[in-house]
Amino acid sequence: MVKHYTFNPHTLSYETLGIPLRMRICRILVAVLLGCALSTMTIYIFSCFFETPRAAFMRQQNEELQIKYDFLLQRFRQTDSELNELMHRDNMVYRSIFEADPIPLSVRESGMGGMGRYEKLLADAQLEQMARTLIFMDKITKKVYVQSKSFDEVAVYAREKEEMIFCIPSIQPINLSDPKVHFSGGYGWRSDPFYKVRTFHHGIDFGGPVGTPIYAAGSGRVEKAEFNWGGYGNMVLIDHGFGYHTRYAHLSAINVQKGDKIARGQIVGLMGDTGRSRGTHLHYEVLFKNQDVNPINFFNNDISEDEYNKIIKALKEDANKPAMEY
Ligand SMILES: [Zn+2]
Numbered sequence: 001m002v003k004h005y006t007f008n009p010h011t012l013s014y015e016t017l018g019i020p021l022r023m024r025i026c027r028i029l030v031a032v033l034l035g036c037a038l039s040t041m042t043i044y045i046f047s048c049f050f051e052t053p054r055a056a057f058m059r060q061q062n063e064e065l066q067i068k069y070d071f072l073l074q075r076f077r078q079t080d081s082e083l084n085e086l087m088h089r090d091n092m093v094y095r096s097i098f099e100a101d102p103i104p105l106s107v108r109e110s111g112m113g114g115m116g117r118y119e120k121l122l123a124d125a126q127l128e129q130m131a132r133t134l135i136f137m138d139k140i141t142k143k144v145y146v147q148s149k150s151f152d153e154v155a156v157y158a159r160e161k162e163e164m165i166f167c168i169p170s171i172q173p174i175n176l177s178d179p180k181v182h183f184s185g186g187y188g189w190r191s192d193p194f195y196k197v198r199t200f201h202h203g204i205d206f207g208g209p210v211g212t213p214i215y216a217a218g219s220g221r222v223e224k225a226e227f228n229w230g231g232y233g234n235m236v237l238i239d240h241g242f243g244y245h246t247r248y249a250h251l252s253a254i255n256v257q258k259g260d261k262i263a264r265g266q267i268v269g270l271m272g273d274t275g276r277s278r279g280t281h282l283h284y285e286v287l288f289k290n291q292d293v294n295p296i297n298f299f300n301n302d303i304s305e306d307e308y309n310k311i312i313k314a315l316k317e318d319a320n321k322p323a324m325e326y
Contacts, residue, residue, distance in 0.1 A: 109139060169286050171215065174215065220238045252271060
């Protein structure tokens with residue numbers, strides 16, 4: 001260290017000068033700053049080559065988190081694939097059984113707000129994985145919601161179908177195994193017995209003795225039970241719901257009243273010859289949405305193959321034959 005001296009004229013000798021306080025402080029400050037810089041540099045260099053325990057702990061935690069997210073995503077993908085299988089079955093099997101339109105994939109996946117709500121998370125590299133997992137979870141949640149709604153609908157269709165099975169006309173209005181009863185006129189164009197012109201026959205006819213019981217072809221409610229002046233004579237019209245009606249005409253007696261609840265197979269009246277009719281017979285019509293349809297297509301519950309073939313044969317023979325009944 002450099003020492004400073006001063007000459008003392010009284011003692012005639014050199015005396016050592018003390019270091020001024022300001023200089024001392026400056027020196028200390030420089031030393032401290034140098035120390036700090038040196039230690040910062042050392043820490044920086046050290047951290048470039050070696051990891052601090054805290055950094056190592058956090059890195060390990062990050063890795064574990066990444067593994068957990070990967071696992072979660074994998075489970076979501078599995079769930080999504082099972083859900084897709086369920087959706088396919090719902091569209092192609094359950095909904096098609098009940099003639100319901102399939103739900104398109106665009107509807108099943110729409111309406112969750114997309115990726116917009118996770119923009120901030122997606123912009124952060126550390127949180128991107130979490131955002132993607134959340135987006136995937138939203139997609140699955142939406143699919144599950146739509147699927148559960150679809151199952152609710154299917155359950156309603158199933159209940160309606162059960163009711164529909166009872167209501168839709170599907171038995172013959174007459175006991176065809178009775179030898180006195182026979183099929184006597186088919187649905188379609190034929191010569192009118194009264195006006196001698198070709199007219200459309202809106203139902204089918206069964207001949208037999210007066211008083212032969214006539215049965216309701218399906219469950220429903222009596223809409224009309226009255227004498228019809230238009231030609232049907234004593235007539236019963238049953239509303240089966242689901243767009244279906246059946247008409248039983250030319251009856252000798254009516255056994256039900258307007259508004260009565262009717263079960264399939266219940267006697268609604270007796271065969272007769274009332275109204276515009278030539279000979280005792282039943283005129284039977286099936287209407288769907290107020291349009292008559294061929295009743296032969298609704299004998300699917302109780303008709304044997306022989307009986308069906310007999311009717312088809314009679315229909316062919318009947319096609320050009322002038323009808324004896326209305
Ligand atoms: Zn007829």
